[in-house]
Amino acid sequence: DTEVTQTPKHLVMGMTNKKSLKCEQHMGHRAMYWYKQKAKKPPELMFVYSYEKLSINESVPSRFSPECPNSSLLNLHLHALQPEDSALYLCASSQSSLIFTEAFFGQGTRLTVV
Amino acid sequence: EDQVTQSPEALRLQEGESSSLNCSYTVSGLRGLFWYRQDPGKGPEFLFTLYSAGEEKEKERLKATLTKKESFLHITAPKPEDSATYLCAVRIQGAQKLVFGQGTRLTINP
Numbered sequence: 001d002t003e004v005t006q007t008p009k010h011l012v013m014g015m016t017n018k019k020s021l022k023c024e025q026h027m028g029h030r031a032m033y034w035y036k037q038k039a040k041k042p043p044e045l046m047f048v049y050s051y052e053k054l055s056i057n058e059s060v061p062s063r064f065s066p067e068c069p070n071s072s073l074l075n076l077h078l079h080a081l082q083p084e085d086s087a088l089y090l091c092a093s094s095q096s097s098l099i100f101t102e103a104f105f106g107q108g109t110r111l112t113v114v
Numbered sequence: 115e116d117q118v119t120q121s122p123e124a125l126r127l128q129e130g131e132s133s134s135l136n137c138s139y140t141v142s143g144l145r146g147l148f149w150y151r152q153d154p155g156k157g158p159e160f161l162f163t164l165y166s167a168g169e170e171k172e173k174e175r176l177k178a179t180l181t182k183k184e185s186f187l188h189i190t191a192p193k194p195e196d197s198a199t200y201l202c203a204v205r206i207q208g209a210q211k212l213v214f215g216q217g218t219r220l221t222i223n224p
Contacts, residue, residue: 004157033212042201042214043158056210090157097210100146100165105157 003027006091006106014114015081021109023074023091029104031097032074034066035090037108043090049074050097081113116141116206120215127222130191135218137202138184145205147185148212149178152199161187161200192222 004025013019023032030051035043048056049068057066063085065077074091088110094103117140127133139147146165150158162171164180171178175196177188187200203214 006157031210040219042217045211045213048210050210088155092157092212094212100205102146102148102160102163103212104160105150107157108155110155 004091004093004104004106006089006109008109009107010110010112012112012114013078013081015083017081018077018079020078021076021089021091021111023076023106024072025093025104026072027093027095027104028071029093029095030071031094031103032068033092033094033103034064034074034076035092035105037088037090043105047076048097055097078111081111083113086111086113116204116213118202118204118213118215120200120202120218122218123216124219125221127189127192127220129193129222129224132188132190132192134189135187135200135220136184137187137215139202139204140183141204141206143206147180148203148205149185149187150201150203152201152217154199158201189220192220194222194224196220197222 007022032049034046037043046060047066052068067075088108090108092103092105095101121136149161152158162178167182179186199217201217
């Protein structure tokens with residue numbers, strides 16, 4: 001099983017709202033990632049968690065706040081977003097960020113900020 | 115600077131017309147090259163992993179190859195359901211970062 005589950009699939013939020021995106025995997029992977037993808041562009045790395053610790057933050061604005069409660073779960077907390085933050089948000093996991101294996105992606109959350 | 119470049123940006127083929135997609139890279143120490151397929155509005159679907167020059171992987175109508183500077187995704191006798199964006203990605207920075215090329219949008223006409 002190579003499934004990464006993301007919820008919700010679609011989200012519409014106002015600029016003053018607080019919402020969270022959730023990601024779950026049960027493959028025993030110890031690296032988890034958040035990516036942002038705009039239309040007709042490749043996925044762009046936002047955060048990397050390795051063994052539940054944040055290891056890479058690609059200078060993402062503080063209105064995006066990641067959290068890794070345990071090795072199977074990854075959240076992305078959203079607050080005071082801007083319309084330009086509307087995008088497909090992808091979660092991925094891999095065996096470890098220290099070995100060179102493939103990452104598996106969820107189906108994404110389509111976020112619209114109004 | 116680490117860079118991944120895919121070509122062409124878009125490719126239209128007739129059903130059954132074989133072709134190749136290219137992914138060239140300039141990275142300081144390749145830690146794996148990966149091919150993904152992405153359908154509109156969906157997450158990337160993993161296809162292949164390649165680690166060393168000369169390596170080849172096959173799956174149905176797709177075959178991926180790797181040299182020291184580039185990778186090719188060969189598609190043989192494609193069908194309309196092969197239409198998608200094909201992304202290549204490389205691991206850099208001690209393998210923690212997975213960085214994508216711009217992708218090739220492939221359309222197979224019946």
